[in-house]
Amino acid sequence: MRRGTRGGGRRHSNDERCDGSEQRRSHHRHGSHVGERASVPYVSQTIRVVDVPFLDLRAQHAPLREDLLAAIEMLIDTSEFTIGPTVVEFEQQYAAFCRRKFCVGTASGLDAIRLALVAAGIGRGDEVIVPALTFVATFEAVTQAGATPVPVDISDLDYGLDATAVAAAVEPRTRALLPVHLYGQLADMSRLVEIAQARELVVIEDAAQAHGATRDGRSPGEGTRAAAFSFYPGKNLGAMGDAGAVVTDDEDVAAGVRRLREHGQSGKYRHETIGWTSRLDAVQAAVLRCKLPHLNGWNEERRRIAASYSDRLNGLGDIALPPTPPGSEPVWHLYVIRTAAPARLAAYLQQRGIQTARHYPEPPHLTAAYAHLGYSHGRFPVAEALASQCLSLPIFPTMRDAQVDAVCDGIAAYFAHG
Numbered sequence: 359m360r361r362g363t364r365g366g367g368r369r370h371s372n373d374e375r376c377d378g379s380e381q382r383r384s385h386h387r388h389g390s391h392v393g394e395r396a397s398v399p400y401v402s403q404t405i406r407v408v409d410v411p412f413l414d415l416r417a418q419h420a421p422l423r424e425d426l427l428a429a430i431e432m433l434i435d436t437s438e439f440t441i442g443p444t445v446v447e448f449e450q451q452y453a454a455f456c457r458r459k460f461c462v463g464t465a466s467g468l469d470a471i472r473l474a475l476v477a478a479g480i481g482r483g484d485e486v487i488v489p490a491l492t493f494v495a496t497f498e499a500v501t502q503a504g505a506t507p508v509p510v511d512i513s514d515l516d517y518g519l520d521a522t523a524v525a526a527a528v529e530p531r532t533r534a535l536l537p538v539h540l541y542g543q544l545a546d547m548s549r550l551v552e553i554a555q556a557r558e559l560v561v562i563e564d565a566a567q568a569h570g571a572t573r574d575g576r577s578p579g580e581g582t583r584a585a586a587f588s589f590y591p592g593k594n595l596g597a598m599g600d601a602g603a604v605v606t607d608d609e610d611v612a613a614g615v616r617r618l619r620e621h622g623q624s625g626k627y628r629h630e631t632i633g634w635t636s637r638l639d640a641v642q643a644a645v646l647r648c649k650l651p652h653l654n655g656w657n658e659e660r661r662r663i664a665a666s667y668s669d670r671l672n673g674l675g676d677i678a679l680p681p682t683p684p685g686s687e688p689v690w691h692l693y694v695i696r697t698a699a700p701a702r703l704a705a706y707l708q709q710r711g712i713q714t715a716r717h718y719p720e721p722p723h724l725t726a727a728y729a730h731l732g733y734s735h736g737r738f739p740v741a742e743a744l745a746s747q748c749l750s751l752p753i754f755p756t757m758r759d760a761q762v763d764a765v766c767d768g769i770a771a772y773f774a775h776g
């Protein structure tokens with residue numbers, strides 16, 4: 359992602375993605391594997407630098423190649439390309455992974471949120487509280503459901519919705535809360551659910567970045583109406599294209615999403631409501647089934663890398679490390695540090711062959727797409743400060759220790775003489 363491009367509503371391409379990875383470009387430039395650079399003109403001659411892509415999906419897929427090909431070949435044989443055994447089996451497996459009763463696959467994460475909102479009865483005239491810093495899809499889902507997103511500031515303690523601010527923001531038109539588990543860490547769901555129960559609000563979770571995360575022993579979709587996931591390729595569990603899913607313990611919501619994803623029909627040509635075409639593609643379900651058994655291991659690797667970063671970067675320059683409240687077990691979809699001049703640090707690291715990204719440099723309420731909501735600069739100070747200071751460091755399960763070292767050494771060098 360380049361700065362500002364997502365805010366304008368442009369759909370991400372293969373090499374400019376919502377998770378900031380620049381997979382194709384890095385491969386073209388550096389070959390298929392990360393390697394040592396012979397010389398880097400802008401940094402000290404004595405430093406040997408290791409190339410570090412923001413994300414390396416090819417390294418993730420290489421050991422799975424045979425399994426993936428076999429799964430796709432099987433689909434060619436069965437030719438069940440929409441909702442059939444492959445989709446149903448993945449849904450059952452992902453529901454079990456999430457410890458939820460139901461999983462309903464959708465065409466994308468955005469659709470998963472939108473369909474969950476609509477299935478839960480949210481629509482025209484309703485207001486939905488959303489965090490002021492998130493990927494724009496959170497806002498889009500609310501708008502596309504016919505409701506109005508009402509941003510509320512985030513907390514510096516976890517970067518999720520600030521529960522105290524939420525309690526103060528609830529108004530008669532507020533019908534739902536849509537917390538986002540930003541960067542792979544759950545928002546303070548215990549407090550948010552308490553507030554929602556007291557005010558009779560629906561809670562739908564945007565868990566697009568939080569596959570496998572828990573907080574206070576709670577997982578997404580537990581004690582709420584539903585949680586929505588994205589399987590965009592760069593996510594902790596990623597498809598080979600677009601895909602998403604709703605997980606829920608609520609049978610009515612599951613049935614509603616099932617109808618809505620397929621033209622509002624409850625049986626062949628029995629259209630009960632107006633729906634969409636948003637089924638989970640069977641090819642994507644086949645890919646996700648191959649990858650799901652690896653997800654816990656990949657999340658563990660992310661945790662190991664995050665711990666290493668936190669250890670090595672603590673106290674360097676003006677860096678603020680990501681907050682992790684007690685009881686939180688994030689899955690580190692992103693490792694986001696804060697610094698006063700993130701673009702300058704990013705440019706310095708880029709010259710050493712290290713790719714970084716920004717999540718997100720422009721909060722949705724300040725984008726052109728949401729200017730009509732009428733919020734100005736300064737309205738959500740915590741979210742806006744994070745947006746101006748955030749820098750996402752490379753983190754992916756196949757990242758080598760030498761690459762982590764290169765990132766930490768690069769940041770240390772920047773603060774020493776950058």
Ligand SMILES: Cc1ncc(COP(=O)(O)O)c(C=O)c1O
Pocket residue numbers: 376377466467468469492493495496538564566567588589590600601602
């Ligand atoms: C927080 C958040 N919400 C929603 C989405 C939308 O997911 P998708 O791109 O699969 O539609 C994403 C992913 O890009 C996301 O990171």
